[in-house]
Amino acid sequence: MKVILLSDVKKLGKKGDVVETAEGYGRNYLIPRKLAKEATTVNMNQAMQDKKVAEHRAAQRKDEAVMLASQVEKVTVKMKLKVGANGKLFGAITSKDVAEALMKQTGLEVDRRKIELPETVKQPGTYTAVAKLHPEIAAKFNVIVEADAD
Numbered sequence: 483m484k485v486i487l488l489s490d491v492k493k494l495g496k497k498g499d500v501v502e503t504a505e506g507y508g509r510n511y512l513i514p515r516k517l518a519k520e521a522t523t524v525n526m527n528q529a530m531q532d533k534k535v536a537e538h539r540a541a542q543r544k545d546e547a548v549m550l551a552s553q554v555e556k557v558t559v560k561m562k563l564k565v566g567a568n569g570k571l572f573g574a575i576t577s578k579d580v581a582e583a584l585m586k587q588t589g590l591e592v593d594r595r596k597i598e599l600p601e602t603v604k605q606p607g608t609y610t611a612v613a614k615l616h617p618e619i620a621a622k623f624n625v626i627v628e629a630d631a632d
Contacts, residue, residue: 483508484521486529491517498533500526547616553590554613554621559583565606565629575603580611580625603627 483505487495491512495501500521503512512518519525561583563571581594598612609625 485512485518486521486525487518489517498529498536500529544616544618547619550590550592551613551615551619551621554592554615554623557584557588557590558624558626559587559611560626560628562628562630570605571603571627575599575625575627599625
């Protein structure tokens, strides 16, 4: 029996795949649980349309990530923070702090979960941060941490 998967099924396939299954498995397990639908010509045409739309959206997201990466790579984020007597910051700078500073200084919105700092930032200096904007696209930019004169 041929079925079109409506969601990812372990050891069978991903959403949108057309797979051959045993008759009982398809009729008694996959279809009642809305994990698949029967591969009729109407359903096959709809699946092809859905796949084309998904590919188009994925290409758009990748293009947007490339554009954002080219803008982010040109940026240097400057942060001024209070420093203790021994030259260390009060606390550490996190990816959330970098994302907020990036948004304030440039208007570029990058999710904090996509920004990685290769080392813990606990003192003034220049650091390189990586923004993973897409599984295939990452942008590096500088973060300059300065001591506040106050």
